[in-house]
């Protein structure tokens with residue numbers, strides 16, 4: 001069964017299974033390495049099921065996950081384990097607070113997308129039609145210190161108008177109405193970045209013509225409103 005389409009009104013147990021499945025896919029596809037990255041889903045309207053820090057997201061068990069409220073207070077976690085609240089959880093909460101329709105958030109450190117931010121190269125919207133067709137422009141934030149407050153502040157101004165955000169010298173955050181949409185977004189961001197890096201390696205990068213970009217922008221605006 002594909003759990004990734006589940007809504008936040010599925011049972012807590014099913015949401016835990018959905019997050020475990022997404023974690024395995026992110027890890028197996030090289031979007032998350034070691035213990036990095038985090039995944040969450042809304043539970044009802046005012047709680048969030050989220051991965052803790054310091055655990056590999058490719059090898060999670062249902063009881064590894066914790067339930068927090070919208071202020072980041074831990075409401076439920078396995079008391080027999082030393083599970084730690086992630087300093088990156090406020091990134092997820094910032095998205096849920098600003099975007100009531102968003103039900104799933106993934107933060108990862110995909111290599112090529114992150115490499116663009118390290119090199120100071122903006123995420124390209126004009127080399128492949130998929131970007132404007134699927135997710136729209138992807139901004140890059142300033143560098144954020146690895147603290148709960150700075151992580152949330154760095155993305156704050158971009159959340160409302162974007163579906164994917166890159167954090168400078170750090171990684172990516174993608175979200176959607178369910179985990180399927182959030183994961184597809186993360187995979188697309190990394191795939192476009194990898195294609196651009198490869199194009200740079202093999203020759204000159206030719207952007208899409210301006211008239212094509214005008215048409216793609218118009219399609220994107222139609223879809224948004």
Ligand SMILES: [Zn+2]
Nearest residue numbers: 037088170171
């Ligand atoms: Zn991170």
